[in-house]
Amino acid sequence: MTTVISNFQGIQVLDSRGRPTVCARMMLSDGSVHKATVPSGASTGAHEALELRDGETEISEKLFLGKSVHQAVSNINEIIRPRLLKLEPNSEKIDAILHELDSTSRHEILGANATLATSLVGAIASAHVRKVSLARFYQPHGALKIPMPMVNILSGGAHAAGALDIQDVLVIPHGAKTFAQGLTWVSAIREKAAELGASDGFMTNLVADEGGLGLPFASSDMACGFITHCIESVGLNPRVDVSLALDIAATQFYKDEKYESRSQGLQYTPEQWSQLLLALVATHPIISIEDPFAEDDWDSWELFMKQLPRPIQVVGDDLFTTNTRRLSRGIKGRSANAILIKPNQNGLVTSTHDVLTQAQYSGLGTIVSARSGESEDSWLADLATGWNAGQIKVGSTHGSERTAKWNRLLELEATEETVFSKPF
Ligand code: PGA
Numbered sequence: 001m002t003t004v005i006s007n008f009q010g011i012q013v014l015d016s017r018g019r020p021t022v023c024a025r026m027m028l029s030d031g032s033v034h035k036a037t038v039p040s041g042a043s044t045g046a047h048e049a050l051e052l053r054d055g056e057t058e059i060s061e062k063l064f065l066g067k068s069v070h071q072a073v074s075n076i077n078e079i080i081r082p083r084l085l086k087l088e089p090n091s092e093k094i095d096a097i098l099h100e101l102d103s104t105s106r107h108e109i110l111g112a113n114a115t116l117a118t119s120l121v122g123a124i125a126s127a128h129v130r131k132v133s134l135a136r137f138y139q140p141h142g143a144l145k146i147p148m149p150m151v152n153i154l155s156g157g158a159h160a161a162g163a164l165d166i167q168d169v170l171v172i173p174h175g176a177k178t179f180a181q182g183l184t185w186v187s188a189i190r191e192k193a194a195e196l197g198a199s200d201g202f203m204t205n206l207v208a209d210e211g212g213l214g215l216p217f218a219s220s221d222m223a224c225g226f227i228t229h230c231i232e233s234v235g236l237n238p239r240v241d242v243s244l245a246l247d248i249a250a251t252q253f254y255k256d257e258k259y260e261s262r263s264q265g266l267q268y269t270p271e272q273w274s275q276l277l278l279a280l281v282a283t284h285p286i287i288s289i290e291d292p293f294a295e296d297d298w299d300s301w302e303l304f305m306k307q308l309p310r311p312i313q314v315v316g317d318d319l320f321t322t323n324t325r326r327l328s329r330g331i332k333g334r335s336a337n338a339i340l341i342k343p344n345q346n347g348l349v350t351s352t353h354d355v356l357t358q359a360q361y362s363g364l365g366t367i368v369s370a371r372s373g374e375s376e377d378s379w380l381a382d383l384a385t386g387w388n389a390g391q392i393k394v395g396s397t398h399g400s401e402r403t404a405k406w407n408r409l410l411e412l413e414a415t416e417e418t419v420f421s422k423p424f
Pocket residue numbers: 040041042043044158167247249317340369370371372373
């Protein structure tokens with residue numbers, strides 16, 4: 001007997017920041033129930049798909065200050081639900097229906113939180129009827145490649161009330177033999193950073209949105225030096241075992257064609273800002289730098305790529321917003337050599353996968369990424385693995401919404417035939 005969708009419902013739930021988000025719940029005729037909750041960003045790019053929030057409308061829940069998502073939930077229940085009932089769960093078909101219901105590029109009619117929740121639970125249910133995990137749904141045979149983690153240690157910018165100008169200092173355990181070993185190294189570095197930070201008089205028991213430490217260093221240079229020292233202090237070798245990655249999230253402090261350093265009270269022209277970043281790259285064991293320039297400052301990206309002192313990964317997050325058209329422009333102009341893949345910037349699972357495939361085909365590095373507002377779900381780990389993404393970024397090693405993804409990767413490595421990705 002074929003299994004069909006017997007019930008489908010949207011629910012307003014809370015994310016890891018305590019803000020409302022959309023959960024989609026799909027019941028199948030075999031009695032199984034599947035759920036998916038969508039994440040939410042803080043440093044969102046202007047070109048992202050639309051996250052539908054109630055704002056000042058009649059439906060808005062006042063105590064959530066306009067952030068409630070009742071309209072998106074109602075779109076699931078009133079518009080999407082009738083189209084899915086009695087259908088066999090099929091990820092491609094469900095996404096085609098969502099596209100038919102809302103073909104706007106940013107999913108402005110239904111809201112990308114409504115479409116992505118539906119699309120995700122559709123993929124999860126499709127894997128279920130095939131009796132495989134979500135990772136195996138995308139790659140049925142052969143060894144699964146467990147992605148290299150990029151892990152947040154220090155947070156600033158929009159994630160830690162501007163403790164640092166740049167958003168994140170992260171580490172990549174590229175010398176590890178297995179994912180489990182890499183994660184152990186990273187946890188040790190995160191703990192060492194808390195210990196050394198506390199002995200310098202900083203508050204280290206409070207964590208930022210992604211579980212990182214919000215240590216208010218006076219400069220990015222000092223922050224990078226501190227993390228390199230932490231790597232050495234746990235007995236690992238910078239550049240050989242573990243290197244640094246930065247997420248500058250520069251769109252956040254770009255105003256009137258200038259980059260503004262709040263901590264230093266200075267403004268930089270794009271050229272000066274570029275020189276500052278090139279000096280950071282030359283001094284510290286940095287192998288990846290994300291959003292060094294603002295989302296529409298294409299010229300600075302292209303110039304920076306030409307001026308790099310050594311080959312490092314330059315990642316477009318707000319620049320590309322997981323969007324085919326923006327990625328095509330970046331490929332043509334050689335604006336970056338890697339892309340951050342965030343499903344909720346796009347709004348559908350299948351078209352997110354298409355963007356990733358387009359990047360892989362063009363030789364760009366691919367990093368599947370969580371958001372600063374997350375849920376306890378772990379589908380992101382399966383998508384990154386099944387899509388052969390190479391790298392994954394889900395925040396720090398603190399917070400169950402973060403460890404849910406790391407732990408799923410540990411589980412895959414322990415139970416499946418796998419290899420550990422080596423993008424560096
Ligand atoms: P966001 O941050 O989820 O707040 O956008 C993550 C990132 O910039 O990579």
